[in-house]
Amino acid sequence: MRAKTKYAIVAIIAAILIVGVVWFAFFRVSPTLEAIKIGVVGELTGPWAYSGNGQLDGLNFAVEKINSEGGVLGRNLTLVVTDSKSDTTEAITLFKRLAEVDNVSAIIGGVSSSVGIALSPEAEKEEVPTIMSWAASEKVHALNSSHIFRSPVQLATPVMQGVTEYIKDKGYTRVGMLIADYAFGRSVEANLKKFLADVPGVEIDVEAAPVAETDFTSYIRKLQDFDPDILINGHPPGGASAIKQMIEMGMDVDVIIAYAPDWTELWGALHEDVFNIKVIHVWGSFDPSNPDYINVAEEFRAAKGKLMDISEVVGYMQINLLAEAIKRANSVEPDKINDALRQISYQSFLAFPMSYTAWGEFEEQRIVMTVFKQGAPSGNVNPGAEWHTEAIYTSPPLEPYVPPA
Numbered sequence: 523m524r525a526k527t528k529y530a531i532v533a534i535i536a537a538i539l540i541v542g543v544v545w546f547a548f549f550r551v552s553p554t555l556e557a558i559k560i561g562v563v564g565e566l567t568g569p570w571a572y573s574g575n576g577q578l579d580g581l582n583f584a585v586e587k588i589n590s591e592g593g594v595l596g597r598n599l600t601l602v603v604t605d606s607k608s609d610t611t612e613a614i615t616l617f618k619r620l621a622e623v624d625n626v627s628a629i630i631g632g633v634s635s636s637v638g639i640a641l642s643p644e645a646e647k648e649e650v651p652t653i654m655s656w657a658a659s660e661k662v663h664a665l666n667s668s669h670i671f672r673s674p675v676q677l678a679t680p681v682m683q684g685v686t687e688y689i690k691d692k693g694y695t696r697v698g699m700l701i702a703d704y705a706f707g708r709s710v711e712a713n714l715k716k717f718l719a720d721v722p723g724v725e726i727d728v729e730a731a732p733v734a735e736t737d738f739t740s741y742i743r744k745l746q747d748f749d750p751d752i753l754i755n756g757h758p759p760g761g762a763s764a765i766k767q768m769i770e771m772g773m774d775v776d777v778i779i780a781y782a783p784d785w786t787e788l789w790g791a792l793h794e795d796v797f798n799i800k801v802i803h804v805w806g807s808f809d810p811s812n813p814d815y816i817n818v819a820e821e822f823r824a825a826k827g828k829l830m831d832i833s834e835v836v837g838y839m840q841i842n843l844l845a846e847a848i849k850r851a852n853s854v855e856p857d858k859i860n861d862a863l864r865q866i867s868y869q870s871f872l873a874f875p876m877s878y879t880a881w882g883e884f885e886e887q888r889i890v891m892t893v894f895k896q897g898a899p900s901g902n903v904n905p906g907a908e909w910h911t912e913a914i915y916t917s918p919p920l921e922p923y924v925p926p927a
Contacts, residue, residue: 557600558593558854560585560844561620561650563631563641568608569733569759570633572787573833577633577655578603580830580837583822584845594845595852602626608633610640617641621648627854628847630840632657635706645669651847651860653840654882658781658805659705660713663881665925670882671863674807674839674872677883677923678706678780681804682713684889684917685778686721689752691915695723698750698775700741700764702757703730710756710780731757731764738764742771756780762791769795776800778891784831785911789894796894796909803892806832807872809913810892810899814871819903829904843868843876873916883922891915 562581565574581601589598602624606613613631620626621644628651632638638657645652646669654662656675663670663677689697697718701707711728718724727748729741738760745753753768755761758781765777769792777799779788788801808815815830818838822830830838843866848854851862867877877885892911899910 555597557598558595558848559600559602559624559626560841561617561624561626561629561631562601562603563613563616563620563629563637564603564605565608565633565637566603566605570608572759573656573784573836574605574633576784576831576833577837577840579826579828580822580834580839581630581841582837583825583830583834584838584841586825587821588841588845594848595854597854599841599845606631606637608637610636613637613640614644617644618648621650626650627856628653628844628859630655630837630844632662635659635662635709636704638662639705642667642670649860650856651844651863653844655836655840656805659709660923660925661705661709663883663923663925665881665927667881667925668864669860671843671878672882672884673843673876674836674870675805676807676887676889678709679713679923680884680887680920681780681889682710683717683920685714685754685780685804686717687917688778688891688915689718689724690721692752694751695725696748696750696752697724697726698745698748698753699726699728700738700745700753700755700757700761701728701730702733702735702760704733706758706781707733707756710754714754714780731760733760735760736763738767739771742768742773746771746773750775753777754780758783762788765799765801766791766795769799774799776802778802779804781805784833785892785894785909786829786831789909794908797896801894802914803911804889806835806890806892807874807887808835809873809890809916810903810911811913812871816899816901816903818871820901823902823904829907839870839872839876842870874919879922879924881925883924885922887920887922889917889920 604616632654819830847862851858869875873888898907
């Protein structure tokens, strides 16, 4: 073989190799690049385990899906998962470890309001963007907060504003409330009273039970005596049990679930009783008939073998929000991601785009109310189920919560 021919073959092979390396580096996840670490201060055991584990399923599904499609900035995402057991002291310790030792790019945490309130100042100290899960007490946010972001569960303040709009729309005048005696429950009470104060002719009766309460008999009797048109149930995690006891005691009233259980959690506690009493679910933030949700939920069902419920949607949305912010920042540095989140407007299958005020509250938002209907949902979202959910009300745009100065 002539020397020129040999050189030409070598040059062609080298060019092919170079093109292959460039393609792999820019269009595929590179095995040589370190994965982007997202920290999770989970609540996987303890009173919030049901929601916390569902959220983790959604987080894992989103990470698997994104990585299979090429990752973010050519790198895999990976979760550094911890379990605070809903203990605020443990949550703070884990948060610091994730920020200072694991050097994560962002942190997800705050299923319970107590944990969310505890983590909020830590996020400012560590300067790590922190995505709140539920943690719906407005005490999570301060006017000078700059590293806290909601996704996708809304604060109690705008949700109660939306509930007030529904009460006005239906003409209810006697509003009963069963709340848990802690930050979130008291937030539900204070906000609903504030908004209903501007609605003439409305009477309110509030019964507050301890967080660990399981026997709601005495509280229900008092509410029966009040004879409400509508009942606001703001008692996680005992709310489903309270509804069951209401039905057993013959209380016939529409119930708005003013906390964040999954649909499956309610079905597991109530079964066919959800058809005997009108259980109105809020906090989902999306219409379950939305085609975009259905497409993702069918993928989730195929991958995980269960319904993509509210908790799973929370985790899924959090990872996708962070992935979008990392892309826009073109960086895995926490400060750059934080800046991107502060400017983002991320549209998904929620009823509103995720964009933020300076203190991390949703700038644009609505609430969506759903009820249970008999029969499985359409498609392969939850085949063979005895029930599905339908949206009955979407609120007008709601004002973001503004913390006190």
